[in-house]
Amino acid sequence: MTPAADPQGLTRVPVALAERSYDILIGSGLVRGAGATLAERFPGRAVAIVTDAHVGEIHGPALEASLSGAGIRHHRITVAPGEATKRFAVLEEVVDQILAHRLERGDIVLALGGGVVGDLAGFAAAIVRRGMGFVQMPTSLLAQVDSSVGGKTGINSRHGKNLIGAFYQPGLVLADTDVLDTLSTREFRAGYAEVAKYGLIDDPGFFAWLETNWRGVFQGGRDRVHAIATSCRAKAAVVARDETETGDRALLNLGHTFGHALEAATAYDGARLVHGEGVAIGMCQAFRFSAKLGLCAPMDAVRMANHLKAVGLPTELSEIPGGVGDVDRLMAAIGQDKKVARGKLTFILARGIGESFIARDVDPAAVREFLAEELARD
Numbered sequence: 001m002t003p004a005a006d007p008q009g010l011t012r013v014p015v016a017l018a019e020r021s022y023d024i025l026i027g028s029g030l031v032r033g034a035g036a037t038l039a040e041r042f043p044g045r046a047v048a049i050v051t052d053a054h055v056g057e058i059h060g061p062a063l064e065a066s067l068s069g070a071g072i073r074h075h076r077i078t079v080a081p082g083e084a085t086k087r088f089a090v091l092e093e094v095v096d097q098i099l100a101h102r103l104e105r106g107d108i109v110l111a112l113g114g115g116v117v118g119d120l121a122g123f124a125a126a127i128v129r130r131g132m133g134f135v136q137m138p139t140s141l142l143a144q145v146d147s148s149v150g151g152k153t154g155i156n157s158r159h160g161k162n163l164i165g166a167f168y169q170p171g172l173v174l175a176d177t178d179v180l181d182t183l184s185t186r187e188f189r190a191g192y193a194e195v196a197k198y199g200l201i202d203d204p205g206f207f208a209w210l211e212t213n214w215r216g217v218f219q220g221g222r223d224r225v226h227a228i229a230t231s232c233r234a235k236a237a238v239v240a241r242d243e244t245e246t247g248d249r250a251l252l253n254l255g256h257t258f259g260h261a262l263e264a265a266t267a268y269d270g271a272r273l274v275h276g277e278g279v280a281i282g283m284c285q286a287f288r289f290s291a292k293l294g295l296c297a298p299m300d301a302v303r304m305a306n307h308l309k310a311v312g313l314p315t316e317l318s319e320i321p322g323g324v325g326d327v328d329r330l331m332a333a334i335g336q337d338k339k340v341a342r343g344k345l346t347f348i349l350a351r352g353i354g355e356s357f358i359a360r361d362v363d364p365a366a367v368r369e370f371l372a373e374e375l376a377r378d
């Protein structure tokens with residue numbers, strides 16, 4: 001289905017969360033128009049722009065010019081690019097700078113960047129003065145289709161991925177599709193893994209559309225906007241019915257129980273593995289594990305992996321430079337997953353493409369056996 005477009009040609013996807021409802025605006029020119037948009041929606045608010053050094057250098061000046069043009073006081077807070085930035089020391093620095101600039105509770109923390117910046121800045125917004133205004137301006141494909149939506153914010157711990165954080169919804173998401181033109185192919189592909197995830201969870205028609213049209217998504221234009229909007233609508237629907245992951249929302253974790261363990265096993269070193277790549281391998285593992293357990297046709301596991309391979313994503317552990325250690329190491333990371341309940345493992349498994357489900361109380365011995373096989377694959 002084609003999402004509704006507003007009069008300026010932007011696509012608007014609402015996230016329905018009662019008094020915390022907000023819009024995701026998707027399209028061209030949103031950075032340029034940010035000053036006018038914020039002045040209209042949040043009049044009189046000052047802005048702390050949190051960005052990474054890479055994104056800030058490329059897209060910071062246009063955003064700042066737009067805010068200045070609308071008479072909005074703003075300050076830029078810059079962090080280092082990469083997953084290692086999601087840690088306490090950097091959070092402390094961001095919080096300190098927000099306070100040093102004397103931003104008030106009603107002022108806005110604006111995340112300009114990928115998922116790393118969004119998760120970190122969102123967590124800062126949640127805790128400074130017990131909750132400031134928060135706007136997401138996602139600049140990676142991954143952030144536009146996933147991390148800027150739904151209010152999961154946080155940082156990593158030495159015990160595991162995203163273990164410290166809060167649910168804190170933004171008041172607005174501005175996904176400017178123009179900025180994706182400066183994203184590297186590797187990072188675009190990584191974000192594509194989360195796009196494919198929505199098809200694999202419960203939308204086989206979308207997955208089939210991606211198999212045919214993925215080149216258009218990579219090129220830009222209508223297909224890209226369609227993929228972003230479809231992803232945002234899928235995520236908005238799940239978040240609206242289960243904001244804090246007491247049930248259904250866990251489906252969005254397809255590929256993440258394995259994927260997060262791989263990120264931990266590679267010490268969050270983006271040179272070896274970035275989040276979307278971990279999710280790509282993790283989703284393939286979820287399907288292969290489902291096939292091994294007799295839940296899903298082996299051909300479906302082959303089909304989904306073939307598509308991810310076709311776009312250039314990794315699908316096997318053997319593709320991770322430097323390896324990921326042994327079964328014990330991976331099981332230790334999996335044991336810290338936030339979906340563990342009463343000591344029992346939870347995985348998102350599949351009965352087929354678009355037929356994912358939440359499997360609770362998964363037998364650790366079966367996971368061990370499966371991982372040993374995975375480590376032995378070429």
Ligand SMILES: NC(=O)c1ccc[n+]([C@@H]2O[C@H](COP(=O)([O-])OP(=O)(O)OC[C@H]3O[C@@H](n4cnc5c(N)ncnc54)[C@H](O)[C@@H]3O)[C@@H](O)[C@H]2O)c1
Pocket residue numbers: 052054055058081082083086113114115116117119139140141142143146147148149150151152153162179180181182183184187190191274275276
């Ligand atoms: N909160 C959620 O719901 C959620 C969902 C998915 C992922 N995440 C988190 O998101 C993070 C991954 O996000 P990511 O893939 O965006 O990684 P990222 O934030 O590290 O960005 C990837 C790289 O691309 C660069 N970049 C971003 N936008 C750019 C642009 N327009 N032009 C040029 N370079 C650009 C960044 O500087 C960085 O080097 C992980 O920490 C993951 O856990 C969170």
Ligand SMILES: O=C(O)C(=O)C[C@@H](O)[C@H](O)[C@H](O)COP(=O)(O)O
Pocket residue numbers: 146150152161162194245249250252253256338
């Ligand atoms: O929004 C969600 O819910 C997700 O699970 C989306 C994931 O893509 C994302 O990586 C999220 O940060 C993982 O959440 P976590 O609770 O497993 O840390």
Ligand SMILES: [Zn+2]
Pocket residue numbers: 146194256275279
């Ligand atoms: Zn993810």
